[in-house]
Amino acid sequence: MSAVRLTVGQALVRFLANQWSERDGTEQRLIAGCFGIFGHGNVAGLGQALMESARRDPAELPYYQSRNEQAMVHASVGFARMRNRLQTLACTTSIGPGATNLVTGAALATINRIPVLLLPGDIFATRVANPVLQELEDARSYDVSVNDTLRPVSKYWDRINRPEQLIPAALAAMRVLTDPAETGAVTLALPQDVQAEAYDWPEEFFARRVWHVGRPVPEPAALDRAVELIRGARRPLILAGGGVIYADATEQLQAFAEATGIPVGETQAGKGALTFDHPASVGAIGATGTTAANALAREADVVIGIGTRYSDFTTASRSLFESQNVRFVNLNVAAFDAAKQAGEGLVADARAGLAALTERLAGWQVEPAYRQQARDLAAHWQGVVDSAYxxxxxxxxxxxxxxxxxxxxxxxxxxxxxxxxxxxxxxxxxxxxxxxxxxxxxxxxxxxxxxxxxxxxxxxxxxxxxxxxxxxxxxxxxxxxxxxxxxxxxxxxxxxxxxxxGYASIGSLSESVGAERFATSYRYRNPETGALDGDVxxxxxxxxxxxxxxxxxxxxxxxxxxxxxxxxxxxxxxxxxxxxTDPLAGGPSSEAWWDVPVAAVSELEPTRQARVEYERNKPSQRHYL
Structure with missing residues (x-):
């Protein structure tokens, strides 16, 4: 086996440049480039390696200069989301403030199930110069650095303390980045001395590698159970989440809705899964939803969640689905999400699952009156939109x-x-x-x-x-x-x-819980009142x-x-x-609730009134068992 002598930084850049994703026969570069800000934690390792790469071939792993470490993660998330999670960007930082600035972006990526690769510098693996600049000295262990803050917000986290550790860690990182069920932020913490250390790498490590992004099909027995539930429904409702769009399953969703007549509500991430004027579309659902989708949700007897994680906004804090015997069918590539709401889990790719459901439900449709009701509700809401616009x-x-x-x-x-x-x-x-x-x-x-x-x-x-x-x-x-x-x-x-x-959203929320828009406007401190209620x-x-x-x-x-x-x-x-704009000019109501606790005891009358309203809504929450 022949070997190539490179630093860890050089090896990582060469490895990343040769990683590809493939779905439905289409291949594309998995890591399309690298954002970075260089400091003493990465300038001599990844920084030097990226410079060599740019001189060798500017297209090998393009480098983009960012101004803020959190922002580079956000930019990478926006890129990956637009590419349906089949491509992403890497982000490199120095150790210290640069690395910890990644935490917010990493949490955002992981919560939204979006792949992004984080390559923060780290303290010396040899510890010979400890404590180094920006080192967090933890009396419990010299193995702890500020990069450990990225552990809970990463789907995969590793620290490369020896060059040879990079090989299994890099392969594991690519596996997670290309797994639709497990993806999110992936962190490889790179000690600054290790980044610059040379090692004899097997040439096979740098071979072109294609990561297949599959379309898992539903398990037959689970499909049987889901079909039985849907066939027994009189007022079913589809809840389309981001998984529909990431799986490129919008055409299958449209075909399913047209074949069955089931109306479609959309989560924030799923909005656009159907065009707004499609006959089956009833628009946004939940606390920020339309009155059309929410009216149907209250009476739904079977909710078909497709690619959604059922956030509290989507379910109106578990108060939206009011039917006493409502059941859930959850088509999701992640078993974790498919099991939510005590639902009938259909663990599969959204496109493959929708195709299977469409085939098995051939000839079955909702009653014409229900279909017409959904269209009437949606038409009414469009009039509300016209008025708001x-x-x-x-x-x-x-x-x-x-x-x-x-x-x-x-x-x-x-x-x-x-x-x-x-x-x-x-x-x-x-x-x-x-x-x-x-x-x-x-x-x-x-x-x-x-x-x-x-x-x-x-x-x-x-x-x-x-x-x-x-x-x-x-x-x-x-x-x-x-x-x-x-x-x-x-x-x-x-x-x-x-x-x-000021903060318009929190101002409105503050008012709704009886906090009277406290500290939500950008104003001078008033010398007479001592409060921030002076001039703009x-x-x-x-x-x-x-x-x-x-x-x-x-x-x-x-x-x-x-x-x-x-x-x-x-x-x-x-x-x-x-x-x-006028911050007090609000939009139309969704006629749905969102659980934000209100002080149980207060000197303020608005707070006491808000608490009464809160206690009125609180019993509407359910466990959906």
Whole structure:
């Protein structure tokens, strides 16, 4: 067996450049590039190796310079999600603050079941120079470093203390990244001395390796049980989750819905699984859902969850499905999710499972009256959307009007990105998706600051699509630096910055629990009251975006916003459109509940009233046994 002498950093770069994924006969590079910020933990190892790689072949493992470690993970998640989890990016950092900055992004990736490879530097494996700069000294063990904070938020975690350990660890990392049921953040912690250490590697380690992403089929007995439940249903409802889109199963979902007449509600991750105007579509479901989907959910006797993890927003904190004898059929590639709600688990790929269900249910349909009821409810909701999009609120527009203008500007294929604040809830219930990849809202972790970084990753993954990033002032202030990266790389984004001078979502939530919007506005401290209720802060975020290299357009009305969005679409550079809205102008109600505890004892009357309402709703929660 011949050997190649390389450092650990050089070997890892060469290995990653030769990893491919394959599904349905289509092969593509698994690791499409590497984001990084170099420091003393990785500059001499991975940094040196990436430089050699770029000089040898710039396309081998392209390097992208980021401005924030958390943001590079968000960008990688956006990229991987756009590529249906068949490709992702790696992220390398130094030890210390750089590595710990990855934690938020890693949690987001794992919660959302999105693959991303993290390669943080680590302290010296030899320990000869301990304690080194940025080392966490743990009196219990010298083996602990700050990278151990990534263990609970990673689906696979390993520390490479010897060069030869890289071989099994790298193979295990690729296995997890390409496993639809187990994927998430994968961390290989790399001690800085080991990264630079040389080793004689077997040439086979660098051979082109293809990781097959399969489509598991349902177990026959489980399929029998699921079919029996569905055939016995009178008011079944499909709950389409992100797994439908990641499995590229939207056509199979449409065929199944058309063959059976079962209406389809959508989770945040599953929105777009059916086009908004499909006869079977009843839109978003749950706490941020439509009244159409939620009305059907309350009376459903069988809920068919496809590729969903049943978050509390989806189930309205387990209060939504009210039928006394409601049962669940859960088609999911992950057994963990298939078993939720005490459901009849159908562990399979969404496309393969839907094909099997369609075949076995041939000739069976819901009653025409039920199908018509679903269409009538959906039609009524579209009238609600029209009213919200055309609210005509003054003097400042309502946020729903901004969303309507963005929805229109996105057309048939534009991708709209959002993550946190009040916009995800309003987008989920209002946005009219025309394409499975058009709606990109991160609501598993609902991470403020995700939006702009993710927009960068999405545009890198789909350069032929218009990418519109919707971000509130709160999220913008948390993480906007990747505007610089987008400008540097010539990646054109349209960023719509909605300024409402505070935390609109939490302000509304605070009011609902009797906390009276405490500390949710961006204001001066009032010397008379001692509270943050003075004048609005004179912050100019549009000017800030211009200083980062973006072109800026300001709009003071919805008509001006539409004009600015049209100009931004024709632009070749990242363009930010700035508009102010009224934070008190809310959207239509979903008529569903979300469990947020309210203080049981309070001096404030609004809090006491909110507690009464909370206790009224609390008994509606169920275990679904």
């Amino acid at each position: 055309g609210a005509g609120h003054a003097p400042l527009p309502a946020q729903t009007e901004v969303l309507g203008a963005v929805n229109e500007a996105a057309g048939d294929r534009g991708v709209v990105i959002n993550a946190a604040g009040s916009m995800p809830g309003e987008l989920h219930k209002l946005f009219r998706a025309r394409d499975p990849k058009q709606y990109h809202v991160e609501y598993g972790f609902s991470c403020m600051g995700y939006e702009i970084a993710a927009g960068l990753g999405v545009k890198m993954a789909a350069p032929d699509r218009e990418v519109i990033v919707l971000v509130g002032d709160g999220s913008y202030l948390m993480l906007s630096q990747e505007i610089v990266t987008a400008v540097q790389e010539g990646v054109k984004l349209t960023i719509v910055l909605v300024q409402n001078h 802060l004179p912050v100019d975020l549009a000017a800030n975006a211009a200083s980062l290299g973006a072109d800026v357009l300001r709009a003071s009305s919805i008509e001006e916003l539409r004009s600015a969005l049209a100009k931004a679409r024709e632009a070749t550079r990242t363009t930010l459109v700035y508009i102010e």
